[in-house]
Amino acid sequence: MTVVATILIFIVSYIGIMLEKVNRAVVAMTGSVLLLIIGVYPWSDAFSTYIDWNTIALLFSMMVLVSITKKTGIFSFIAIRFAQQVKGHPLHLLIGSAIFTAVGSALLDNVTTVLLFVPVILTLTKMLLLPSFPYLITIIFSANIGGTATLIGDPPNIMIGQAVEHFTFLSFIQHAAPVAIILLLLLLIVIAKLFKNKLQPKEKNKIEELMKMDASKDLIKSPMLYQSISILSLTIIGFLLHTFIHIDLTTVAVCGALLLLLVTDKELGAEKVFKEVEWVTLFFFIGLFMLVGGLERVGIIDEIARGIMWITEGDLPTTAILLLWTAGLFSGVVDNIPFVAAMIPVINELESYGIDNLDPLWWSLALGACLGGNGTLIGASANVVVAGLAAGENQSISFIRFMKYGVPIVIVSLIVSSIYIYVRYLYPYTLILPLVFS
Template sequence: MSVWPALAATAIFVVAFVFIATEKINRVAVVLGAAGLMALLGLVPGSHVFYEQHAGIDWDVIFLLLGMMIIVGVIKQTGVFEFLAIWAAQRSRGRPYRLMVLLMAITAALSPFLDNVTTVMLVAPITISVCRRLGVPAAPYLIAEVLASNIAGAATLIGDPPNIIIGSRAGLSFNDFLVHMAPVTLLMFLAFLVLARVMFRRSFVHHPERFEAVRDMDARAAITDPRMLVRCLVVLGLVMAGFMLHTVIHVDVAVVALLGAGLMVLVTRADTSAYLAEVEWPTLVFFTGLFVMVAGLTETGVIGLIGEWASDAVGDNYLTAATGLIFGSAVLGAFFDNIPYTATMAPIVENLVAGAPDPVTGEALWWSFALGADLGGNGTAVAASANIVVLGIAARAGEPISFWQFTRYGIVTTVLTTVIAWGYVWLRYFAA
């Protein structure tokens, strides 16, 4: 490995990572600047960065996210998300904790299939509106929702951006994630429901007179186009079936998402400007620049060197490796956005897996990595994209959430769920 290119790539990446973590400069501008600088210095593999999956931009990730964003953008035009929020408020009968549980349940049910960033973008504004009607502070509900979303999103390939990166790198299918991640995700979510009752207990103030106004709202009126909703649900069901059967029908999940988006647009004749406005273009550009940055580390040999060091440190003790991936990823992921962290670590974990004595142990390392990266996203206010999105929505709505207000709840949640995740990995893959 040539020393100077490796040092240059590392320096560019570290500086960019610091700017991303501190949010001193817009993160999209940071990754584009860093990617451009690496290209200018010849640290990335030229035109190959656009064509080689493990040495450049992972287009499977980009197009999977694009397809799902378009699908959600079309579904949003039906008003079904507003219906769910009003329904939850009415079903709770104005009881704050019951309302929180229902909103978290809706968020958790959507996150595994619509990705957590998209889900919180849809649910958070509605939550603010309902909380104002009930006269309760919105911040605890928003924090609880995003924490629940990050937990529930771990259940599937598309639920959390780190999973998309890991699945693409490791060749893990939608069904693989369901079988290995969904059971522990459900357990962690149930534990979080109990924890939320304790953490947010001081915010649960019941105003019976406020509930009267919500009780009289017509939830069904929120659905503006029932026929369009039926068509959307049929197509969404086909997309979910495609995700679960993609290893049988041999169609990549990114292609399934794009076909589903095209079919939904075709059968609903949705407003093009409306659903394209829902696409998170900055997020897609961020991913693209990030992959170029990671390609610079891979091409200059930095990733390989770190992987060799990690393999030597672990030796033959793969339980230690799994433990390090769970807790180490949770700690590091809590201080840095888990998307760049996952993209950086994925090649290193791949090297560890290559030396595993059997496929089960190798997969256990991937699941440990996925759990740690996903759960670390709850650690601080800047640890996951969903967190940042919710804080922005809250600030614009006049319901600001400070860094430490979020973080003090996030740290407790991360500790609890990470311990549960470690116990699950140990029992399922190493105790036998």
């Protein structure tokens, strides 16, 4: 009876998260509390075993770092100067937006990047009398592609990085960044051809108005500006070097956040910073970890692992490609975060079924979940954020119209990723395997 109740609670919570009629953090926390009520596990186990506090602390620290840095106006300054550098040319602005968003998503995270960049793009498109839709969907696509490249770029990568002990910040750059760069180049070619005719300069006086804008007007030239840039840069360097300095990623992020809070306390105040932390996202993750923990506790995760092994018969190449496409297609239907949370214990369980090298499976999950988020407006957190910001400016994005572009982008991304996964990880495996048994 407990097993059936746990499955029902998980499914209902999942549907509630997908529909977004009620705040998703409230839905996740409600489901997790129901698991406690029916006795699936006690509070002590939830806190010590199932909630991944490393992921929570890493997310919290990055939110603090970006929140303080944002108040200096540096992100708006960069965006406006960038628009001036391309002289307001619509197509160049579109291509530049994709590159800017992809790089920002890799270094900060995709949700933070779109929160900072979308309001500026909406202002620029309104000023230049340009359609906002091409820019908004390009930002979404490039945010999810760019977020694929690093450990902190997309929440699923953070979760996978925390779950696999030997995965470092450099690991994601070495393994995920190459395919992300290929896909970004393909995206630039496609969007340039799709929107070339629609994005022509309208009025010269509008471009002249942009060129006369003082990008530094909102830039707060105070000690906080230099402190924020320096500490954020040091934190990113710490991510790159953490294996050499023998300090884990979470500790690096927490140290960076605390240091910035300390040096800016008199000028800004920690209370103001904490008010801007995305607590809803953090509590959503906590509830999500508890929901997935319930499935693990009653044995559902083990059964899913058995099912995958039954379908693939334990063949690593088949399992990896199946996982990539399942993750990609499933993440287009619902938010990729709960899917990855459910799949992490499944992959860990596969080790007990004879698959000794799980790395190709982890990279398949990461690529599928991050890239599959481009399929629909609810496929990834960044998509939902962009849609919300656009709606607030009366520039709503149609769900169906987005899918017309999103689904083909996902299919192409998964085909490219399949080739990449096979050539880099699976083809060498198929060559070595016969030698082992010969």
